[in-house]
Amino acid sequence: MTDEELFWRASLVPKKVDFPFNRVLKVAFMFLARGPLPFAPLWERFLKGHEGLYSIYLHTQPGYKLNVSESSPFYGRQIPSEEVSWGSISLIDAEKRLLANALLDFSNERFVLLSESCIPVFDFPTIYKYLTESDYSFVESYDEDSPRGRGRYSKSMYPEIQLYQWRKGSEWFELNRDLAVNIIADYKYYLLFSKYCKPSCYPDEHYISTYLNMFHGSQNANRSLTWVNWSFGGPHPASYGRENITEDFIQTIRNNGTICTYNNKPSTYCFLFARKFSPSALEPLLNLSSSVMKF
Numbered sequence: 001m002t003d004e005e006l007f008w009r010a011s012l013v014p015k016k017v018d019f020p021f022n023r024v025l026k027v028a029f030m031f032l033a034r035g036p037l038p039f040a041p042l043w044e045r046f047l048k049g050h051e052g053l054y055s056i057y058l059h060t061q062p063g064y065k066l067n068v069s070e071s072s073p074f075y076g077r078q079i080p081s082e083e084v085s086w087g088s089i090s091l092i093d094a095e096k097r098l099l100a101n102a103l104l105d106f107s108n109e110r111f112v113l114l115s116e117s118c119i120p121v122f123d124f125p126t127i128y129k130y131l132t133e134s135d136y137s138f139v140e141s142y143d144e145d146s147p148r149g150r151g152r153y154s155k156s157m158y159p160e161i162q163l164y165q166w167r168k169g170s171e172w173f174e175l176n177r178d179l180a181v182n183i184i185a186d187y188k189y190y191l192l193f194s195k196y197c198k199p200s201c202y203p204d205e206h207y208i209s210t211y212l213n214m215f216h217g218s219q220n221a222n223r224s225l226t227w228v229n230w231s232f233g234g235p236h237p238a239s240y241g242r243e244n245i246t247e248d249f250i251q252t253i254r255n256n257g258t259i260c261t262y263n264n265k266p267s268t269y270c271f272l273f274a275r276k277f278s279p280s281a282l283e284p285l286l287n288l289s290s291s292v293m294k295f
Helices: 003-011 040-047 090-103 124-132 177-185 188-196 207-215 247-254 279-293
Strands: 026-032 054-059 108-115 174-176 260-262 265-267
Touching: 003 090, 003 177, 026 090, 026 124, 040 279, 054 090, 090 108, 090 177, 090 188, 090 207, 108 124, 108 177, 174 177, 177 207, 188 207, 247 279
Parallel strands: 026 054, 026 108
Antiparallel strands: 108 174, 260 265
């Protein structure tokens, strides 16, 4: 299917949980990657034994063929993909392709966007329970009065999108089924971003955050579940390799003193995933996974 056909088909799927048959809720893990998945062995260990409770979707650059065994949960899970350029609307297109493909499976109830540099920091049962029992989705959405926030707003979007409605947030979201369908069905506001949010606007940091703020803010926890370190400045977050991976480091991500809310109650479980990790981190992460992350 073309993107237009795919998004139209996905927008017609049921939103509600009132299905006329027994339905086991699944979490859709959607990987937006350039090519290889260096942490596939870690994710395979994380997913092992939980078949039927998750789905995998992988968007890569066109022509790339993931080389995994037939027993891997990633085998045969690449979706038809198009070229993606950093900072362009093509990132939103890729995200919507992932969402649309995942929506075609009626059992998928929660939708997590991940990169090839992401890792889980808790075991599968903990993450599954956290997501499927949440009353809210997890999309970072905030108003920043700076050149990197409101400064990226285009007056050409007025009056459909006004400056006070403009929001910024992390690209790495988690959505429930209802919001995923709404995003796939949206064409009006996507078209505005396609026309007027050009580099250096970075639509992946603004489109979903703004759209949800305008229409579905009450369903959003307004935070990301993916830990990342921006404290060093620059256009990219800190990256972590072999030398950084210790038990204390992983425990700091899991419980770093942050207080958030979960279903309107205070919680110290604020991050389920983390990025940005380099391939050299795989071996020490595998060594720590059973003792620290419990899988």
